[in-house]
Amino acid sequence: MTPRPHALVIPYPAQGHVIPLLELAHALVARGFTVTFANSEFNHHRVVAAMADTTTKDGSTGLLDRIRLVAVPDGMDPGEDRSNLVRLTVVMAEHMAPRVEDLIRRSHGETTEDDDTGDGPITCMVADYNLGTWALDVARRTRIKSAAIWPASAAVLASILSIHRLIHENIIDSNDGSALTQATFQLSPDMPVMHTAHLAWNCIGSHEGQEALFRYLIGGVRAVEKCDFILCNSFHGAEHATFARFPKVLPIGPLLTGERRGKAVGHFWRPEDDACISWLDAQPARSVVYVAFGSFTMFDSRQFQELALGLELCGRPFLWVVRPDIVHGDVHDYPDGFLGRVVGAGGRGMVVAWSPQQRVLAHPAVACFVSHCGWNSTMEGVRNGVPFLAWPYFADQFVNKVYICDVWKVGLEAEANESGVITKEHIAGRVEELMSDGGIRERVEAMKKVSHESVKEGGSSHDNFDMFVEAMKT
Structure with missing residues (x-):
């Protein structure tokens, strides 16, 4: 019998990333995949503890059909502050990459160690875009297909993909990404107004940390251009101007996050x-x-x-x-x-x-x-x-x-x-x-309708996900 396609899904180690990527894993299972979900070791234990009331006598969980949770050390000490996102982002690249590569190679029988995936060879990877270059580099070295998933708005992803344009137009500095002459900008007339102080690399940590993050994100732009797909947890009706300007970014949302059969999935705090x-x-x-x-x-x-x-x-x-x-x-x-x-x-x-x-x-x-x-x-x-x-x-x-x-x-x-x-x-x-305000109520109800239509069969997000799935299977 032909083995199921086997996806390795890797979230950025923060709850707002783990939750949508675990929902993506469920969606892949529904399309016939087996999934290995590689969390940082620290967050793996938090997720498992929060799901303890769903665990069966044999140690498995009924909410994770064909999803195997694995833990990968992130390189930080147990007592370190993981809200220091700059340090976490930089350190995990060094420590997680070799462990993930080894996991893939063991699944293919390329090492002398036993295959501990238990579900056949890993055939593709879906990595959180915020991991930067290392995960996609591992996918290329191990010759499996890859996709980057951006779990936030497409407009924010567009600001990162437009770093070189922002430098060329003298909006940000080429060395550290700091603001130059303009406080606000628009990537196109129909896209939201953005503030240079709120760009991802300008509002986290110290100036030195911001510069390191800026360099990290520039490397990520180059890496993501080489992956097979860029997915986004959004929908056309929410950000049509952004998707028109960046057609390679495929909306597959909104994903139903955090709930499976009335139980929490992916949360860090136990209900x-x-x-x-x-x-x-x-x-x-x-x-x-x-x-x-x-x-x-x-x-x-x-x-x-x-x-x-x-x-x-x-x-x-x-x-x-x-x-x-x-x-x-x-x-x-x-x-x-x-x-x-x-x-x-x-x-x-x-x-x-x-x-x-x-x-x-x-x-x-x-x-x-x-x-x-x-x-x-x-x-x-x-x-x-x-x-x-x-x-x-x-x-x-x-x-x-x-x-x-x-x-x-x-x-x-x-x-x-x-x-x-x-x-x-x-x-x-x-x-x-x-x-x-009845007008606000009417507009949000209209958006609700469009969002639901996008994920139904025949909707744009549903069709995009089907296209992605079929390409990753082959």
Whole structure:
């Protein structure tokens, strides 16, 4: 019997990347593939621990049919800060590449060690674009087909693919990518306005780290030009101008992220229970303010307290996801008496450490989404027809905010005052604006329809994925 095609899928080691790439792995399985999913060792253990309640007696998990999770050391010490993305990106290239290459060669029986893949030879690779050159170089050395997957907006990918143009037009410096004369630019008249300070390499870490990341990304541009496909978790209706300008980038989204048969997949935090869904069931339709800021966003104490007081001031039911690493004295705490007044028995708010976000946003009780504008959250909000209060934190989130507020016009921006604080009064006022703006509601419902049509049979994203799959099988 002919063995199944076998894909090696490698995410960048951050939750916002692991989740969509694991969903891509499921989509490949549905098209007849076996998948080896190579996470960093650190994140592998987090994902497995978060999925512990789905594990069967034999150690396998029913949610990962024909997906084998493997761990690859990222080169950092156990206690090192993996939110230092520049160091993580550079170090993992040196340490992960030889391990991944060995994994592929063992699957082909090219070493004296036993084949430990258990699923036949690896025939192709799908690597997160943000890994840079090393993964695609491994694919070329081992002579397997390769694709790069960009899990954020196509517009942000376009800014990276346009680095040489931005240098030529004197928008950024050729040595370190820093801004020269222009604060903003557009790659084409129909694409979102971008700010040079928000380019991926200009808003992470120190200047030295930014320069290293800029050089890393330039190398990635050269590498990705040689792979077979560039995929993107977006859809034509969301970014038609970008896809028209960069036709090699194929939209295959929006991917349904983070959920499989009602269970979380790919998350780093283990769900406590589904109490928030039961709580939502008891709320009126379109009444709840959902607040979630992703896996990296951090507030100072004053801003955290203003957000809490703003949710109290708005007088609406709210569901607020507060990661366990930013409370209980580690960073800051709630305003005095807040939890007693508005959370818990008799209160109109609920605070949780984790939520099944896809299920929450699909719930009829949810009226709006206070979001950091990460791309996964943006696509989840759009595909569920939920208006946004856009509150970006760093990197691509600012471009996503431009899409939400200025291009698609499906949300409003949370704006800081002259002291850089988004006040409780502003938060409460914006929530009321969102609740009463019928135009925003109509536009986001229209986008929801287009997003669903794109992934149905005959839709553009569905057809693009089928074309990609057939090419990788042969």
